[in-house]
Amino acid sequence: QALPSLKQLQRSGIDPARIVFEITELGGASARLPGVVERYREAGARIAIDDFGAGYSQLDRVLALQPDILKLDMRLFQQAARGGPSSEVVKALAQMAEKTGCWIIAEGVETEAELDFALECGARYVQGYLFAKPEEAFFSSHAFVKRFAQLRDHYVQQKLAERARLMTLRQQLGELMNSFKAWIEDGAQPDQLPQPHATPWLLRIFQCDRHGTQLTANLEWREHAWHSDARYVGHNWSWRPYFYQLLAEGWEERRLILSSTYRDATTNQYCLTAGQFIDNGKRLLLIDIDAAGF
Known part of the structure; x- marks a missing residue:
């Protein structure tokens, strides 16, 4: 019918x-x-x-x-x-x-x-x-153009400000990564660990081999002090999105790669992970970041 x-x-x-x-x-x-x-x-x-x-x-x-x-x-x-x-x-x-x-x-x-x-x-x-609230008569097709343009421009400015914060974060991460690389190259003595007081968003650092297996304990920064957690030594993280992103984008240029935001299954926190190859590409240095501030 x-x-x-x-x-x-x-x-x-x-x-x-x-x-x-x-x-x-x-x-x-x-x-x-x-x-x-x-x-x-x-x-x-x-x-x-x-x-x-x-x-x-x-x-x-x-x-x-x-x-x-x-x-x-x-x-x-x-x-x-x-x-x-x-x-x-x-x-x-x-x-x-x-x-x-x-x-x-x-x-x-x-x-x-x-x-x-x-x-x-x-x-x-x-x-x-x-x-507007619903009206019986149709609005003009141009009734909300000016209002929406103002709101859209405000949104774009917010996104530009977010981008600027991300650029600042990348710069801080680069400096932080260099300080940890220097610490590792100098023998990784626990009493000589850098004190990242200017980066309250830092959660932990750890190292993996290039196949994703964790080689070192997590060094967690909380309450203005370092704490070691060896529970995850030997775990393989190659399935995590940030890891294969590192392999795809960071291998050739040895540059710092920053992941998208994700929820950590262990801590239930929203995180980002930064990583960079060290030791002539044999290992990865990884930094977990609390995404709440970003």
Whole structure:
């Protein structure tokens, strides 16, 4: 049978290419839904999944329907914008959407911080009270251009400031790495360890062979003193993303490589790891950093 909604479009003379059919939460999977979606597509319309990340809007639906648009669940999005584990989950969902060719819509954007988070997630569109409450009449297509331009520029300045902090961090890491390399080359005497009082974000240093096996105890910097932890000697870390990033990017030039932020499975902290080859490429010197300040 012809779908009533498509019949309605034909009667009204509206081009289906201007229409997005939104799939709301359903109580379980519908075997007929993929066929209905395909008919909308054949007519030239696009498909959105609403409230993605909540209720029955699960990943299997995305794989089955291959929507054009994913609308993030408002409660999940607003919680994620405040930080914490849900923030990483929503970013991962957004990355997944990007890889499958979906556009992201962030709903419930009510503060500048929530807009910043939406942009961080790569949202193509945003909607919420930050701009206006719903009105019966349509807004002008240019109604929010000036306001959004101001907010966007503020976001870009924030990202530039983050980049500047990262550049400063890289410089400090380079100096710190050189001091530890000199200490190792001088015999690695415990009583001669550098005292990194100017780098409160330092968590630990350790050495691995070039295959990822830890050779030395962790030297942990806490409460303004060094502490040794030998539990991880012999463990192999070659599977960790920062390690194969080092092998891929740091081997030829022997330069310092800084990983992306990740959550450490042992301490549950968000960390970055800096590493550099030493001893003519036979070993790796690694520095773990508390990412909370960055």
